[in-house]
Amino acid sequence: MKSPKFLLPAAAAGVLALTLSACGGGGGTTGGGGGGDAEQGLDGRGPITYVQGKDNSNVVRPLVDKWNAAHPNEKVTFKEQTDAADQQHDDLVQNYQAKNPNYDVASVDVVWTAEFAAKGWLQPLKDKMAVDTKGMLEPTIEAGSYKGTLYAAPVSSDGGILYYRKDLVPTPPKTWDEMMQMCSIAKANNIGCYAGQFKKYEGLTVNASEAINSFGGSVLDKDGKPSLNTPEAKTGLENLAKAYADGNIPKEAITYQEEEGRQAFQDGKLLFHRNWPYVYNLATTEASSKVKDVLGMTALPGADGPGASSLGGHSAAVSVYSKNKATALDFVKFLTAEEQQKFFATQGSLAPVLGSLYEDKELVAKLPYLPVLKTSIENAVPRPVSPFYPAVTKAIQENAYSAIKGEKTVESALSDMQKSIESASAGQ
Ligand code: GLC
Numbered sequence: 230m231k232s233p234k235f236l237l238p239a240a241a242a243g244v245l246a247l248t249l250s251a252c253g254g255g256g257g258t259t260g261g262g263g264g265g266d267a268e269q270g271l272d273g274r275g276p277i278t279y280v281q282g283k284d285n286s287n288v289v290r291p292l293v294d295k296w297n298a299a300h301p302n303e304k305v306t307f308k309e310q311t312d313a314a315d316q317q318h319d320d321l322v323q324n325y326q327a328k329n330p331n332y333d334v335a336s337v338d339v340v341w342t343a344e345f346a347a348k349g350w351l352q353p354l355k356d357k358m359a360v361d362t363k364g365m366l367e368p369t370i371e372a373g374s375y376k377g378t379l380y381a382a383p384v385s386s387d388g389g390i391l392y393y394r395k396d397l398v399p400t401p402p403k404t405w406d407e408m409m410q411m412c413s414i415a416k417a418n419n420i421g422c423y424a425g426q427f428k429k430y431e432g433l434t435v436n437a438s439e440a441i442n443s444f445g446g447s448v449l450d451k452d453g454k455p456s457l458n459t460p461e462a463k464t465g466l467e468n469l470a471k472a473y474a475d476g477n478i479p480k481e482a483i484t485y486q487e488e489e490g491r492q493a494f495q496d497g498k499l500l501f502h503r504n505w506p507y508v509y510n511l512a513t514t515e516a517s518s519k520v521k522d523v524l525g526m527t528a529l530p531g532a533d534g535p536g537a538s539s540l541g542g543h544s545a546a547v548s549v550y551s552k553n554k555a556t557a558l559d560f561v562k563f564l565t566a567e568e569q570q571k572f573f574a575t576q577g578s579l580a581p582v583l584g585s586l587y588e589d590k591e592l593v594a595k596l597p598y599l600p601v602l603k604t605s606i607e608n609a610v611p612r613p614v615s616p617f618y619p620a621v622t623k624a625i626q627e628n629a630y631s632a633i634k635g636e637k638t639v640e641s642a643l644s645d646m647q648k649s650i651e652s653a654s655a656g657q
Contacts, residue, residue: 274553277557318338336544353379384565470632540610570582
């Protein structure tokens with residue numbers, strides 16, 4: 230279990246957001262509520278488009294078909310993006326900037342809410358456009374909100390999981406050091422030991438933050454200010470740099486996003502792999518998977534016990550430029566409804582946002598790791614909440630990447646990270 234002090238930055242970010250919203254005096258206008266565009270199309274009904282990253286687990290298509298069968302005059306077209314988080318982000322930005330009326334509903338990563346809401350691109354989900362969030366896990370609601378207003382309805386959550394080979398590792402490691410010791414097993418079997426997501430993109434921000442948080446450091450302190458020049462942050466990031474230097478993290482892992490890592494693990498080339506819950510479904514059902522019967526899942530390893538995951542996940546947002554917002558809202562409600570949430574879990578092993586589903590006997594029987602996942606999500610540490618998040622994440626990725634590759638010392642990488650985050654937040 231992670232000590233409560235790791236929760237402080239998250240809690241502080243929440244408090245800060247709420248304070249600002251109170252000063253702004255009235256939700257809709259703070260941080261850009263969409264202005265005139267947010268007032269238009271509220272009663273509009275008709276065909277819409279749903280934009281989301283690659284449907285790896287084939288969960289979106291069946292749901293869109295189900296919706297379309299029931300709504301012949303309000304059909305949804307699924308626009309599928311790539312599986313790379315940064316490309317999905319840039320595609321949304323370009324289309325919002327162009328005021329594309331056809332990006333009616335989009336899947337928004339938890340770290341994009343503040344940026345998109347502040348730009349005025351997302352319809353505030355209140356009044357006529359309100360979505361009922363009762364029963365949803367609190368961190369998922371916070372992640373869809375900006376300055377106290379909900380802008381994106383939680384659809385799926387995400388927490389990091391350590392996948393491992395049950396045939397080679399009888400008892401999974403609880404700490405990072407234990408895991409590193411077990412790398413001798415990988416060597417003896419001529420496979421790589423550990424990989425997460427280490428390419429220079431959002432996934433590296435996730436992994437570097439986890440390394441730092443899991444060793445008692447934090448990207449932000451309790452007042453929401455960067456706090457990277459600490460011995461704890463240093464030990465955390467050093468763990469990744471050392472493992473890369475000594476080969477416990479194989480060299481090719483520096484190019485991995487989620488899908489490359491999953492592939493390597495499924496091909497039997499890794500002993501341990503950090504990834505999200507969606508991997509469980511694919512690794513146990515894809516014909517080509519070599520780890521089907523030997524797949525172990527446990528908490529991420531930390532300093533003296535389980536580590537701290539970064540909070541991931543996606544929410545559905547209605548574009549202020551949509552002309553059919555009444556239909557868009559109904560579709561968002563459909564995605565968040567219990568029946569669809571169950572489908573996401575059983576079909577794609579995605580993490581539901583409804584708390585009750587983690588105790589649902591039928592679901593837990595099918596997906597026995599659900600209670601562990603719920604704890605991971607409840608204790609997960611959000612990445613910084615900022616309308617300038619692109620600059621913040623860039624500061625984390627670029628410096629973590631240089632440190633892992635040994636191009637900068639860990640100390641100077643952290644001090645540069647600190648400076649860049651400070652200047653990114655200066656205008657806030
Ligand atoms: C997953 C997470 C998301 C994160 C991304 C990084 O999709 O749900 O929050 O930003 O991975 O690649």
